[in-house]
């Protein structure tokens with residue numbers, strides 16, 4: 179896929195702005211993944227280039243989608259095949275520092291370094307088996323747990339607050355807002371997170387922190403494991419699509 183000069187210019191500008199900020203504030207896993215991924219600062223990487231670094235390390239793959247904001251059902255069905263979708267959409271100049279809509283810069287720069295790390299994809303592997311068995315209410319809770327962990331989570335490293343979530347990582351404004359100390363930070367527990375609403379059109383008013391990726395995994399497991407252990411798949415929306423796609427899956431859905 180060829181991107182326009184304008185899109186590559188947006189990539190280059192955002193990359194140059196964000197790089198020193200993430201080097202200072204990102205968690206060590208992200209920085210290790212960043213080195214693994216070998217993104218070109220000058221232009222948008224191709225899916226082939228990204229998969230070359232991701233697939234052999236974790237078994238996950240990247241696919242592009244024309245959908246600008248994927249619904250959770252197709253999104254998590256792709257997760258069950260270990261496919262992480264990235265959008266073709268790139269934010270406009272006016273939205274350089276904050277976009278309410280996840281664009282390809284967010285998807286690639288924010289998420290994909292992590293996707294080269296097994297300890298991180300082990301967390302992503304937990305979502306689909308729970309989501310496809312969850313009730314509608316539980317699905318909303320799973321989305322909220324994803325929002326406050328892989329999108330907007332914080333991690334403590336050597337006594338310091340470091341950025342973990344891809345939604346913060348891909349926004350200079352959001353990183354500055356967090357490191358300014360203005361955002362209250364609470365422990366990431368199921369009980370704390372499920373009480374909060376996602377802030378889609380503004381910065382989050384509260385954020386959640388864990389001490390390690392392992393601790394995050396254990397906490398998510400408390401909510402996800404009992405749901406994933408159910409025999410029945412009970413996606414209630416779009417049942418027809420689910421039936422078809424489940425049947426069409428080439429890999430077993432439950433890793």
Ligand SMILES: [Fe+2]
Nearest residue numbers: 280329344345
């Ligand atoms: Fe995201």
